[in-house]
Structures are given as structure tokens and as C-alpha cells.
Amino acid sequence: MPQPLPSKEQTLFRSLVKHYEGKQYKKGLKAAEQILRKHPNHGDTQAMKALILNSQNQGDEAFTLCKLALKNDMKSHICWHVYGLLWRSVKNYEEAIKAYKFALRIEPNSLNILRDLALLQCQIRDYEGYIESRRKMMQERPQLRQNWTALAVAYHLAGNFAEAENILKTYEETLKQTPPKTDLEHSEATLYKNTIIAESGDTERALKHLDEVVRNSLDRTAALELRAKYLLKLGRSQEAEKAYRTLLDRNSEYRAYFDELEKTLGLSRSNAADIEKLKELYESYANKNERNDAARRIPLDFLKGDAFKTAVDQYLRRKLNKGVPSTFPNIKSLYRDPEKKAVIEELVLGYASDKQTNGSAQGEVNGDTSDRFEQSVLYFLAQHYNYVRSRDLKKANEYIDRLLEKDPKSVDYNQTKARIYKHAGDVQKASETINHARELDERDRYINTKCAKYQLRNNENENALNTMSKFTRNETVGGPLGDLHDMQCMWYLIEDGEAYVRQQKWGLALKRFTAIADIFDVWHEDQFDFHSFSLRKGQIRAYIDMVRWEDHLRDHPFFTRAAVQAVKIYLKLADNPRLSNADQTDLDKLDPVERKKAEKKAKKEREKAEKAEAEKKAAAAAKATAKGDDGETKKEDTDPSGEKLLQTKEPLEAALRFLRPMLELSPLNLEAQIVGFEVHLKREKYLLALKCLQSAQEIEPENPKLHEQSVRFRQAISKLSEPLPSQVSQVIKESFTTPSTDADLEAFNNDFLEKHSQSASHLQSAYNVRYLLDNSSKSQNEEDLKKILDLSDVTIEQAEAGLALLSEWKSDEEVKDDYRAKAASRWSGATVFKK
Structure with missing residues (x-):
């Protein structure tokens, strides 16, 4: 039980809690000090004071004070609850859960503690514990719909569909009257119940339930999509066709509807007999709306021969006559088929040489249209010959130069010229050209970011940051780079890091790649607030999608790209620890006399730097509360150049932060398996190294890197100083057979x-x-x-x-x-x- 306080101090304590909840921390501390002057060992007050200190970024003091509070009052649920909140603030969820459970032993029916415990259990995917916590909350407050919905969500996430549906059904039966149509929470809950029924595998019942609730659903599109999906799955093709046609009437540019409509009609693109029917289907939709693009573009994917030539001719003339800049990007996927690529090239070259009709589909001559069509054709050909499947950079240059003669101030033409230089390997000219394109329209954010990307490819880090600063909040803490971090501009951070890798500035490169990993950590932590927010707002289906997306968060290409590069740097550090000290690397290149002088100079500089670091730490407290130009609290970066990251004592252990998520969540990523092999081989974890090697071979058996790794693995296990444990040795002997144990590695390589x-x-x-x-x-x-x-x-x-x-x-x-x-x-x- 909490220690009792006199009436006056009890009133002060209640105001202390209100001040904390209202973020009036100074008033809260003042109230806490008043109580502690008379009752210095009052645990609850000490705990609340610790909570306020933690909110003021004084975490160490907060933990010390909270432990003292627990010592003074071990039986206070408030002290244990606060202790859990402190652990939660430092992302140690396991310790926080332990503290919450201690608090619940003392105060089993506290909704606040139950809620905090449930949120953490969902965050760490402890669904069994989450179910139990949500059941207790529902029993304490059964009148709240969100408590029932939350319990259903808990069962759903745990895979118990029947119980999840039963919970929602039970609550609906308690309603004395049907909620109005405008009740968003009820509308979402009914659709959510429907998705649970469908996921359980009972599509027939899901359709029946949907037909009962569809009229009252506020998300009309989602309801129609679900109904069409169920009908198709049940083989009720005629009804499914009608459903998808209804959806296409609402949105005739959504390709997925067309794909499903083809299935309902039983038409196959690989069946020659169905091609004509498919063609008629898309023509019917194209004739309905003159502006419809999907119905004209999709047939190009399955038509062949003369039918394709006629259709693509009409499509290209239509787009090029209008001067649509995205014509080539829209059709370049057809280039996977060499015959189609040849037809398109022949047609467009024909347009370029046709002087009589100027490409007009009706053979009419119009000055403006003719000129626009000619430029569109030349632009298409420039992109065509610049594209990897039809690359001829000499021709691409000829066409783009003709366009630049006509319109030297075109941003698109100059950008394409830069892209041609890039593909030719001339990153310097590419950077200069796209910067010229940027200067032609300084208000265009897209060309600005493209320019920065090209500058980074040319290792112009400062110029790229200056370019990006034209569209960033430069008054923020850290300037343009700080704003790019705050805005989580990952493409920039990755390109910046890769530029530093090329310049062998390993510390700065690691800094950028670590920033990417930190962003993904933030994304993971950000879901915490949605565990309660989504239930309050009734957005359950979106919440379930988010939780499932978070479960596969780190298989995102941005994370794997940054992680692979970071692991490679740590592998270099493991091979050559001197890389962590650039000065030492440079000293190795000097003769003994010069080296001695340089070492003496370096020692003085080191002493000077240590003194400056001490002064910096002394001023850290003042800087912690300093404000930037935009009024935000400055966050002191103690390692702006990444030197501390670089000077890690255990580079292979540091690499695991990046490697483990990749191997767990991106098992089909070849690069991840390759670097995983390298790390585990150096750590002498031979079974893990073999697992990576075999996984990579399953992904791409003929990858040349795997040949190298196979030979190196065979060498490694044949030259061990001490024999492996018998079980490990047996697994390797049975699993690793190429090259064989007695193979001549030289002959194997030949x-x-x-x-x-x-x-x-x-x-x-x-x-x-x-x-x-x-x-x-x-x-x-x-x-x-x-x-x-x-x-x-x-x-x-x-x-x-x-x-x-x-x-x-x-x-x-x-x-x-x-x-x-x-x-x-x-x-x-x-x-x-x-x-």
C-alpha cells in the first residue's frame, strides 16, 4: 500500500500528478519538493518526481530517484508503474513489463497499468499476454466498444479467428439498438469482422455477412472490392464479372480491376483463342472514355504480330501527337520482348522520317501539332537508345542534341542528356549537365533532388547538400543535413554514405548508414502509439495492415542497401583495424624519419583534441537546453564524423546489428547472404556461414561470388588449428559437398x-x-x-x-x-x- 499523506500534502500530490499530465514540469517539481520537505521518504512523490526528471532528459537522475522510491515503498503500485515507464522510455520493454506485472500484483484492477502493459505486449508481439491483459480490461470496462474490439484484435493477431469473431459478435448482441449509418466505428468494426471471417477460410459465410452489412458501410469501395473478391474465389463468375464492372465504372484506370475481370471471364493471355475476346473487352472500355489510358495500354502486353503493331502504332501516335513526356517510360516494359522492341523502334524511326503526314494519325498537317509531334518522336528515340535493353549512346546523343538545338532551355531534354552521360560513365559531365537543367527551373523540387543525386554519384557531397538546402528548413538544428535527417530522407543519406565509401571516408559512411538503421528503429518504435490510437479512432483494418507491415519492416530495400554497405565496412575494419585511424594509415606510407616527426605532431594534436573534448563535455549541460533558430531544442551530436563508430573494438559484433535483421527478414536477398557468410566465417561460426552459403546457392546457384566462398569455406574447415565439435563436423560433412573434402581445389577452379x-x-x-x-x-x-x-x-x-x-x-x-x-x-x- 502507498504511504499515507496528511490532507494538505495529499492535495499537493494530486496537483503534482495533474502538473505532470499537463506537462507543467516546473510546477510539478515545485509541488514535489514541498511534499518531500515534510516527508523526505515518501515513495510515490519521489517516483512522480523521477517521472518529471525523465521528461526533462535527466534519465540517470530519474532512475536513481525511482530506485530510492522503491526502496522506501516496495508495496506501492505507483512506484512500480513509474519504474516500468522509465524502462519503457529507454526502450527496454522486457524490464518495463516486469515492473508493470509487479504493479498489477499490488493493484490488479488498475486500468492504467493494464493498458500500458497491453501496449507493450503488443509491441513485442507477446499475443498470449496481450489477450490476457485485454480480457481483464474488457471485464473492468465492458461498456466501451474499443475494449471488445481490442480483445478481438488480440485473438486475431494470435491466429484465433473463431474467438476474435465471437468477441465482436457478442458485443453486437449486447447493443439495444442498431448504431446509425454515420457511426464510423461501427462501420469499420463490421468490415473488420467480415475480414476475420474471410481469413478464417469461410468465404461463403464472409460473402453472406458482407451482403448483410454492405448497405451500411461507409467505406463503399472496400466493401465492393471484398464482395467481388469473394465472388471470384467462390467461382460465381457472372456475379463477379458484374461486381468488377461496377468497380471499373468507378475507376477505369485501376489495372488490378482489369486483371480480375479477365479471370471472371475465364480469359487467358497465353491462349491464342482468347486474345481476340480480350482485345474486344479493352476496346469496349477505351470507346467509353476518350481519355482512358489503361484500356489502351494493357492490350499491348498480350497482343502480338500485326495486331500488336497496329495497336502500338495507334497508341504511340496518340501519345506523341499530344506531346506526353512519359510515353517512353510507360511502354518500356514491353522491351522485355525483343520482337515488340523491334516493332516499336521501326515505327518510331518511321515517324521521324515521315515528312508527309508528320505522324498525324489522320494524315492532317498542323504547324503546332507537327512541331510538337516531331519533338516528341526525337525525345522518344533519345530515351529509347539510352535505355539498357536498346542502348546505343551515340545515337541517343545525336537525338538529344537535335532537341537541344530546338529548345536549349528544356529541363527534360537537359536531364536526359545528363542521364546519357551517366550511362557512358562520365559522372562529372552528368553532374554538370543536370545542374544546368536545375538552374533552368529552380522551383522544381524533382529536378533539384535529381541534381543532388547526380552530384553525390560524382562524390560532390558539399555541392549536393547545398543543392538540397534550397528545399530544406535550413534554420533547423543541424542545418540542411539536420533537416534531411529529421525528414528521414533516406535516399539522400544512402547516396551520401556510398559517396563517402568511394572516397574511403569510412567514418562518415558508417555515420550515414547508421542513420538509416536508426530511422528504421524509429519506424518500429512509432507503431507503439498506434496500438491505442487506432482503437480510439476505430481504424482497425488499417491498424492490422500496419502491424503486419511492421513485422516485415527491415526487408525494405533501403535498409538492406545501407546494411550491406555498413557490414562491408565493418568487415574491412576486422581485416585492417588501422582503418579506424586514418592518420596511422597515412603514417605507414612514410619513411622512418618522417614517420617519427609525424607521430610527434599527431601526439600533440591528440592532446589538444582531448582538452577540447573535456571543455566540450563541460558545456554539454548548457547546450542540452539551447535552442536552434527555429525554436527547437538542440540535440548535440557527439560524433559528427563517425569516428567513434569507426573505432569500435568489435567490428564483427557491431556488424550484427545490420546483418541479423537482413538474414531474418530478407532471406531471399543474395547480397545479405553473401556478406552474412563473410561475417560468420570471420567469427568462426561455421554452421552459420554454411547456412548463408547454402541459402545464397538456392537463390542464385550460378552466382560467381559463391564459387569463391565455397572454395574459401573448404579451405577454412580443412586448415583448422583445433577440430570442430563432432556434431558440427558431421553436419558440415553431410551438408557441404561441393567442392568435396578430397577435391583438388585448383582443378575445381579450372x-x-x-x-x-x-x-x-x-x-x-x-x-x-x-x-x-x-x-x-x-x-x-x-x-x-x-x-x-x-x-x-x-x-x-x-x-x-x-x-x-x-x-x-x-x-x-x-x-x-x-x-x-x-x-x-x-x-x-x-x-x-x-x-
Whole structure:
């Protein structure tokens, strides 16, 4: 039981609680001090004071005071509740749950404690505990619909559909009168109940229930979509067809409706007999609305031969006559079919050379239309020859130059010119050209961000930040970069980090990639508020979608891209700890006399930096409450250049923060498995390394990197200083058979070399394995690596990978220069081969 207080102090305590809830922290502290002057060991007051201190960013003091409060009053549910809130604030949910459970032993019916416990249990996906907490809350306050709905959600998330439906049904039976049609919470709850029935597998009953509630549903579109889906699933094709046609009348540009309508009609795109019927179907919708695009574009996916040529001719003329800039992006997916690509190229080249009709579908000549059509055709051809499946950069340049002669101030034309330079490997000219395009329209946010991206690809980090600053709140804490962090602009942070990787500024690169991981942590934490908010607002279906999305949050491409790069940096640090000290790396290159002088100078600079750091810490308290120009509290960044991240003692352990989520949530990501193998091999966790290797082989068996890793794994387990445990050894023996235990690794590599003699990537891997098996083959490898540049289909990226291999082999600069010269003769514009 809480320690009793006299009447006056009890009133003060109640005002203390109100001040905390109203965020009037100064008044709250004043009230707490008044009580503690007379009752210095009053646990509840100490706990509330700790809560206020924690809200003022004084976490250490708050924990110390709360522990003292618990010591003074171990049987106070308030002290235990506050202790749980403090743990929750530092994201230690397990400890917070323990504290809440202690509080509930003392005060079993406290709704506040039950609510906080339930929210944490949902956050950590403890659905059994969540069900129990929600059941107690419902029993305490059965008159609130959201308590019943929350219990149904708990059962639903736990996979118990029958009980979830039963809870919702039981509450509906308690209603004395049907809620009005305008009751949003009731409308959402009925549709939510319907989705539970459908997920349980009883589609027939779900349809019957939906027909009963559809008229009262406020989300008309969702109800119609569900009904159409159920009808199709039940094989009631005629009714499903009618349902999807109703949806198409509401939105005739939504492709998914067309896809489902094809299924209801039993039409297959692979069946030649159905193609004509499909064509008639889409023509009927195209004729209904002159502006409808989907009904004209979708048939191009399945039509072939003369029918395709006629349809794509009409489609292209229609778009090009109107001067639609997105014509090429809209149809480039057709280029997967070489025949269709050839037809499109023939048609558009015909438009360019046709002087009589100027491409007019009706053969009419109009000055403005003719000029617009001509420019559209040239723009299409420039994009066509710049596209990877039909690339001819020389022709692309010719067409875009003709357009720039006509309209040198066109942002689109200049941007395409920059893109052509990028594909030619000339990132310097690409950056300059797109910056010129940006200057033509400084109010266009899209071209501004594109320009920043190109500048980062050219390693112009400062220029890119300056470009981005034109559309950021620069008065915020940290300036433009701080605002980009606050706005979670991940594409910029990733590109910025990758630019620092190319410049070998490992600390700054790690800083950016860690910022990406932090953003995903924030997204994970942000769901906490929605566990209660969504129930209050009655948005249950959206809430369920969010929870399921959060469960797969870290398989997002932005996270995996940043995580792979971060893991690679930590692998470099594990191989070469000196990378964490750039000065030491530079010293190694000096002669002994110069090195001694440099070390003495570095020592003085270190002492100076340590003194400055001490002064910085002394001023930290004042800076913690300082305000930026926009009035926000400044957050002091104690490691702006990422040096502390770089100086980790355990780089492989640090890499696990990035690696584990990838392997758990993105098991089909090849890059994740490849870097996972590297990390676990270095950690001597051989079974985990083998698991990554086998997972990667299931994804892409012929990937050249896996050949290298297989050979290295066989080497590693055959050269162990101590034998592996018998069980581990047995698993490896049974699971890892290629190359076999007694295989001649050199012969195994030669077979691989012969099998993939025309693939640049495979050849590079084979030469690297040859180098690993026998260092004396280095000169031969260097010569063979250079010959790869003669292959007809070798790409700039593969040539760049070859240059990286030479650095890995520590080849002489003369060898690298020869390689660069040969590569530059093939890709004359590529800046990566210019020293």
C-alpha cells in the first residue's frame, strides 16, 4: 500500500500528478519538493518526481530517484508503474513489463497499468499476454466498444479467428439498438469482422455477412472490392464479372480491376483463342472514355504480330501527337520482348522520317501539332537508345542534341542528356549537365533532388547538400543535413554514405548508414502509439495492415542497401583495424624519419583534441537546453564524423546489428547472404556461414561470388588449428559437398573457369580463387584480368570490379594504369578509369 499523506500534502500530490499530465514540469517539481520537505521518504512523490526528471532528459537522475522510491515503498503500485515507464522510455520493454506485472500484483484492477502493459505486449508481439491483459480490461470496462474490439484484435493477431469473431459478435448482441449509418466505428468494426471471417477460410459465410452489412458501410469501395473478391474465389463468375464492372465504372484506370475481370471471364493471355475476346473487352472500355489510358495500354502486353503493331502504332501516335513526356517510360516494359522492341523502334524511326503526314494519325498537317509531334518522336528515340535493353549512346546523343538545338532551355531534354552521360560513365559531365537543367527551373523540387543525386554519384557531397538546402528548413538544428535527417530522407543519406565509401571516408559512411538503421528503429518504435490510437479512432483494418507491415519492416530495400554497405565496412575494419585511424594509415606510407616527426605532431594534436573534448563535455549541460533558430531544442551530436563508430573494438559484433535483421527478414536477398557468410566465417561460426552459403546457392546457384566462398569455406574447415565439435563436423560433412573434402581445389577452379569462359564476372571470381590458392599466379592473373576487357558484353561495372580486384591483390600502380588505359579506350567517357 502507498504511504499515507496528511490532507494538505495529499492535495499537493494530486496537483503534482495533474502538473505532470499537463506537462507543467516546473510546477510539478515545485509541488514535489514541498511534499518531500515534510516527508523526505515518501515513495510515490519521489517516483512522480523521477517521472518529471525523465521528461526533462535527466534519465540517470530519474532512475536513481525511482530506485530510492522503491526502496522506501516496495508495496506501492505507483512506484512500480513509474519504474516500468522509465524502462519503457529507454526502450527496454522486457524490464518495463516486469515492473508493470509487479504493479498489477499490488493493484490488479488498475486500468492504467493494464493498458500500458497491453501496449507493450503488443509491441513485442507477446499475443498470449496481450489477450490476457485485454480480457481483464474488457471485464473492468465492458461498456466501451474499443475494449471488445481490442480483445478481438488480440485473438486475431494470435491466429484465433473463431474467438476474435465471437468477441465482436457478442458485443453486437449486447447493443439495444442498431448504431446509425454515420457511426464510423461501427462501420469499420463490421468490415473488420467480415475480414476475420474471410481469413478464417469461410468465404461463403464472409460473402453472406458482407451482403448483410454492405448497405451500411461507409467505406463503399472496400466493401465492393471484398464482395467481388469473394465472388471470384467462390467461382460465381457472372456475379463477379458484374461486381468488377461496377468497380471499373468507378475507376477505369485501376489495372488490378482489369486483371480480375479477365479471370471472371475465364480469359487467358497465353491462349491464342482468347486474345481476340480480350482485345474486344479493352476496346469496349477505351470507346467509353476518350481519355482512358489503361484500356489502351494493357492490350499491348498480350497482343502480338500485326495486331500488336497496329495497336502500338495507334497508341504511340496518340501519345506523341499530344506531346506526353512519359510515353517512353510507360511502354518500356514491353522491351522485355525483343520482337515488340523491334516493332516499336521501326515505327518510331518511321515517324521521324515521315515528312508527309508528320505522324498525324489522320494524315492532317498542323504547324503546332507537327512541331510538337516531331519533338516528341526525337525525345522518344533519345530515351529509347539510352535505355539498357536498346542502348546505343551515340545515337541517343545525336537525338538529344537535335532537341537541344530546338529548345536549349528544356529541363527534360537537359536531364536526359545528363542521364546519357551517366550511362557512358562520365559522372562529372552528368553532374554538370543536370545542374544546368536545375538552374533552368529552380522551383522544381524533382529536378533539384535529381541534381543532388547526380552530384553525390560524382562524390560532390558539399555541392549536393547545398543543392538540397534550397528545399530544406535550413534554420533547423543541424542545418540542411539536420533537416534531411529529421525528414528521414533516406535516399539522400544512402547516396551520401556510398559517396563517402568511394572516397574511403569510412567514418562518415558508417555515420550515414547508421542513420538509416536508426530511422528504421524509429519506424518500429512509432507503431507503439498506434496500438491505442487506432482503437480510439476505430481504424482497425488499417491498424492490422500496419502491424503486419511492421513485422516485415527491415526487408525494405533501403535498409538492406545501407546494411550491406555498413557490414562491408565493418568487415574491412576486422581485416585492417588501422582503418579506424586514418592518420596511422597515412603514417605507414612514410619513411622512418618522417614517420617519427609525424607521430610527434599527431601526439600533440591528440592532446589538444582531448582538452577540447573535456571543455566540450563541460558545456554539454548548457547546450542540452539551447535552442536552434527555429525554436527547437538542440540535440548535440557527439560524433559528427563517425569516428567513434569507426573505432569500435568489435567490428564483427557491431556488424550484427545490420546483418541479423537482413538474414531474418530478407532471406531471399543474395547480397545479405553473401556478406552474412563473410561475417560468420570471420567469427568462426561455421554452421552459420554454411547456412548463408547454402541459402545464397538456392537463390542464385550460378552466382560467381559463391564459387569463391565455397572454395574459401573448404579451405577454412580443412586448415583448422583445433577440430570442430563432432556434431558440427558431421553436419558440415553431410551438408557441404561441393567442392568435396578430397577435391583438388585448383582443378575445381579450372573446371569453373572453362565452364564460364565468356562471363566477365565468373572469370574475375575464378582468377581471384586462383590468386587465393597460389599467390605466385599474381602476374598471370593480372594479364588475364586485363583480357576480360576484350569480351563483347563486358560492362563498365564489371570493368570497375576488375580494377577493385587489382587493388585487393595489391598490384603495382603500373599494372593498374595499364588496366585503366585499356578500359578507358573502350569507355572513353568513364571517369572511374581516369586517374
